[in-house]
Amino acid sequence: LGSTQCSKPLISSKIPLDSPLQVLVLAAGKGTRFRSETPKVLHKVLGRTLIERVIRAGASLNPVQITVVVSSGRELVEAELSRLSTLLSVPIVPVLQENPRGTGDAVRSALSEIAKFSNRVVIIPGDTPLITEETLKQIVVEDLKAGKPDLGVVSCKPPSPFGYGRIIRNDAGAVQRIVEERDCTESERLIREINSSLYVGEVNFISEAVASLKPMNAQGELYFTDAVAYGIATKKKVAALLVENWLDLAGANTRAELSALEQSCRERVNKLIMESGVTLEDPATTYIEEDVIIGQDSYLGSGTRLYGKTRLGARVKLDGDTLIVDSTIGDGTHVKFGSMIEESAVASDCFIGPFAHLRPKSELAEGVHIGNFVETKASKLGKGTKANHLTYIGDAVVGERVNFGAGTITANYDGYKKHKTTIGDGASTGSNSVLVAPVTIGDGAYVGAGSVITKDAPTDSLVVARGQERVIKDWAKKRREKLGK
Ligand code: UD1
Ligand code: CA
DSSP states (O other): OOSOBOOOOSOOOOOOOSSOOEEEEEOOOOOGGGOOSSOGGGSEETTEEHHHHHHHHHHTTOOSOEEEEEBTBHHHHHHHHHHHHHHHTOOEEEEEOSSOOOHHHHHHHHHHHHTTOOSOEEEEETTOTTOOHHHHHHHHHHHHHTTOOSEEEEEEOOSOOTTSOEEEEOTTSOEEEEEOGGGOOHHHHTOOOEEEEEEEEOHHHHHHHHHHOOOOSTTOOOOTTHHHHHHHHTTOOEEEEEOSOGGGGOOOOSHHHHHHHHHHHHHHHHHHHHHTTOEESOGGGOEEOTTOEEBTTOEEOTTOEEETTOEEOTTOEEOSSOEEESOEEOTTOEEOSSOEEESOEEOTTOEEOSSOEEOTTOEEOTTOEEEETOEEESOEEOTTOEEEESOEEESEEEOTTOEEOTTOEEEOBOSSOBOOEEEOTTOEEOTTOEEESSEEEOTTOEEOTTOEEOSOBOTTOEEOOSOOOOOOTTHHHHHHHHHTO
8 A cells, every 4th residue: 555644533632631531421312303213323424323423532531431321222222332342442331211301311310320430420412423532622621621610511602503402691601501492582592602412520419410300391301401500509610611613512313414414524534535645526425434544646536435444555546436345455556437346455556447346355466457347256366367348257266467358257156155266377268258166277278259168278278168150151142032132
């Protein structure tokens, strides 16, 4: 691969944290507005679940534990959590909210778990996927500046406050309470400062506040937001921690909001990729997941999708409308329009496509040409080998400089088992030849066009397996005469 690669991750600020925290993620909501069988936090933004994005950011705080409140679809959510716990080496403990009755009830379900630690707790809603390490660390700094209040409410001013709870401050500018959109008066609705649903606070205060909550709202739910008014009423220290970057705090309550967040996430990643020296013809239609690495001076045409652990070398050219999943593409390789590459390794200076499909475990050495409507699977192709048209190569080991005639097929499947085809260096197959595996074509051997090959072809031989051609002179002429044409 090229030497100059876009090195992720999105941010890596080195803000020191003075004492360890614990993190509480609220992920038990029914996600009613999503209208989905899948729990909301398992929906994805740019290839990662909402909960993965939140947990990754939370893990960057090095918490003593991440406690996650789960309920609907809990088996699926818990499976995702255990994957993430291993992936990120962070302790994650799910707690059950039996019957989700609001954010206050969610925090209440987690009390006995978070009370096991004396550490300050950072509460993050599970549906805030754009939250970054940088913003979380900034919040921790703001919390310190505010003198570690009993409860710090993270607020921001998005372009439209619609749908969020509003921060109500008094004349002196001190926060008094939070009022939900649906419980707002006309004038409250005009307030632009909103509650992000991220909080930093003391476990003791949170326990006390949650015990006091009553369902006094349009929804008949227990709102954690009411902990603010409770804190003010009981003369506790409550502060609003105002954060600039509202996008990091945006929540996804509907699929339309999810798609807007997906777009923002994609824009962030694409911007970094371009800054690292890669040309994107049309960032709006280019999907690059965060684990992808791309070498300098590569060119990605419109409609490029790069998923998973894909690595592109330097000067790779993708014409466009190409999907590459978990694959490696070497320097200077050109993938022509409309191709798909999965779990494969392509070396440098290859030509792929247009309309080619490299299925899993295809390994192409330098300078291989794979052309129109060619499919490969679990096959190794040696240097300079060419399959330019209409060919299927499956379970094959192919040498160097082999030429596949148009329409060559490795018949690898007998209805029960897959069999191997071996083709030596410099061999050549004629058009429309079928190589019935298991079979070996020796170095330099030729397969005659239209042959069905079932026996091994010796080195440097010609093998032909088709009906003998007959020439019947004047047959057509006689026929025309007979028919009077
Ligand atoms: C909440 C806040 C609102 C804030 C907004 C920010 C309340 C009452 N409102 O509203 O002030 O502006 O977030 O995005 O807190 N959850 C549970 N169990 C439940 C209910 C919710 O775990 O019983 C979880 C959800 O999975 C979600 C999070 O808590 O991840 C927030 O819940 P949601 O219903 O999305 O609250 P909002 O209406 O967005
Ligand atoms: Ca929400």
